Amino acid sequence: ETGRDAWLRYARLTGHIPSALPSSIVALNSSTSSPVHTAGQELQKGFSGILGKQVAVSSTGKQASSAVVGTVAQFQKAFGSSAPNVSAELIEDGFWLSVKGSTVQIVGQNERGALYGAFEYLSMLAQGNFTNVEFATNPAAPIRWINSWDNMDGSITRGFGGASVFFADGLVLSNLTRAAEYARLLSSIRINAAVVNDVNADFHTVNSTNIQGVGRIADVFRPYGVQLALSLDFATPMELGGLSTYDPLDDGVIAFWGNITEQIYDRIPDFAGYLVKADSEGTPGPLVYNRTLAQGANLFARPLVPHGGIVMYRAFVYNQLPNESDWQADRANAAVNLFAPLDGQFDDNVVVQIKYGPIDFQVREPASPLFANLPQTNVALELQVCQEYLGQQTHLVYLPPLWRTVLDFDLRVQNETSLVRDVITGERFNRRLGGSAAVVNVGANETWLGSHLAMSNLYAYGRLAWDWSLDSEAVLQDWTRLTFGTEPTVVSTISTMSMASWPAYENYSGNLGEQTLNDILYTHFGPNPQTLDNTVWGQWTRADHTSIGMDRTVSNGTGFSGQYPAEVAAMFESVETTPDNLLLWFHHVNYTQKLKSGDTVIQHFYDAHYEGAQTAAEFVGMWEGLEGKVDEQRFDEVLYRQTFQAGHAILWRDAIVNFYHNASGIADEKGRVGTH
Ligand code: GCW
Helix, strand or coil, X not given: CCCCCCCCCXXXXXXXXXXCCCCEEEECCCCCCCHHHHHHHHHHHHXXXXXXXXXXXXXXXXXXXXXXXXXXXXXXXXXXXXXXXXXXXXXXXXXXXXXECCXXXXXXXXXXXXXXXXXXXXXXXXXXXXXXXEEEECCCCCEEEEECCECCCCXXXXXXXXXXXXXXXXXXXXXXXXXXXXXXXXXXXXXXXXXXXCCCCCHHHHCHHHHHHHHHHHHHHHHHCXXXXXEECCCHHHHCCCCCCCCCCCHHHHHHHHHHHHHHHHHCCCCCEEEECCCCCCCCCHHHHCCCHHHHHHHHHHHHHHHCCEEEEECXXXXXXXXXXXXCCCHHHHHHHHHHHXXXXXXXXXXXXXXXXXXXXXXXCCCCHHHHCCCCCEEEEEEECCCCCCCCCCCCCCCHHHHHHHHCCECCHHHCCCEHHHHHCCCCCCCCCCEEEEECCCCCCCCXXXXXXXXXXXXXXXXXXXXXXXXXXXHHHHHHHHHHCCCXXXXXXXHXXXXXXXXXXXXXXCCCCCCCCEXXXXXXXXXXXXXXXXXXXXXXXXXXXXXXXXCCCCCCCCCHHHHCCHHHHHHHHCCCCCCHHHHHHHCCEECCCECCCCCEHHHHHHHHHHHHHHHHHHHHHHHHCCECCECHHHHHHHHHHHHHHHHHHHHHHHHHHHHHHHHHCCCCCCCCCCCC
């Protein structure tokens, strides 16, 4: 039993199966590259797997006692006035689903929506849900992308699930079976586009051979309604084009990108657009020529306009490495400093893609203040499904509760309710474009991410990107039933473990907003608190023998708290009103500083680390309780990971508590830390 089908296993349902089920499948488009055709094939596969029922698919037929899938227009054409009249309820990618006993109608606003509707119906069946329903559903936002940090040599930056399913040896793989299987998973969670190459892009990606190659990836994505997108290297005009400059205002450079864009659309007419990491961690960009980031972004946006493509321009920009001897220096300030003055200067098809926090995918960060500073710019949220700083899939860390701290954060722009989730959907500032991207980094491992349980994060990302108000635990339980079956003990155990997992990881990694205290120089894995300071990466803790934390106040520190709107800035400016869990993000305090909980900072460190490691240890016994209820292979593979996590959590605990015990010389009230 491998994990390749993830949550799309269509395992046979045990228990009562009602007799009123469709006796035929009608998919109203028979072209094999069409998502509606795919929907017909999926329904057939699902009926066979879930129900043990063999049902024929055709492209014509009656509605009664059938499962019919198609677009609004295809239903009109096939059934005229007896077609369901739903077009007013649907926006792009939305669908309407009606299940009435054996008659099932799945109507998409477009073909992609129709396929989403088929997957929704199959998800109901696979969870043993045979109720009659009739509803329309629409996406919260049009941009529901994933990013892949795959390199052309087949390696994956921060990939923890094996080699690339897209590239090897500088070329696109000839066998794209896994890429197609990945697109199937993505479409079932309503992801509509995927960037396939690393943001530290290789200019060879857009040479003529590789444009043909990525065209083949687009071909295997297309039947699933997943559009292809590419990361670009800003200096390509020089490196590939042989020009003497990559200045975004240079006519030759403009013509170069126009030409590349035309070549791409010749091969991939439904190409989604570009992702750009520029002027960041050593990558080239417009700042090299004293041009603005907006000029850089618009360079790519303009040739995309006639084709409907968009540019995702990353806000993760910092080439000016900070110097720790300067108390006011702060990498967290970079994005707002660079982007806020440009608000209103980005073209309509540019979207600024903003990491959830101002630093880098830490175990806890405040919401990036940039979300409050670009009311006249399209923005999207960047999340990370791969657990770069969060255990790299060897630890169970269910991420939606972390994501929620950002999504549900109220930025109080102009003293009005301004939830991050309403900013990214475009609702708060009335923007047409918006949404999200998640860095996923699946690989050729049979489990995709290297861990069965980690796949809940990918599943949940897609579900949330469609509807950011969904409950983290409810989504997780859907995933669990689809992945491991409907047995209640399995569902409740995985749910309890997963919901406890991020708090546990925070407890034994970095507390109080101090960031994940892992090795910052290379691996980003395992405890290494001494690497955070005295580096140019600016992920400092400023810990010494008496005190710890980054002073990000306006009055005495880096001024970062002043990047938020007034009400939020005031809250973070003072120790008294800053929540404990972000105290050390915003303030430099003594180890003996009292928290709102009544504990001191140092005692909280000690207690939290013991508590977190204890929780990780309990996961092992909880999982063992599922023996015989989960197939042997997946049972063993998860047990192996949980055993590792339990051990690694002890290593984390002891490394961190000893480090701060040595630094502070303050004894643990409970006598656990230090030599005896
Ligand atoms: O988190 C950091 C990673 C880099 C990554 C960078 C980014 C791909 O450690 O590996 O580069 O962020 O997001 O650009």
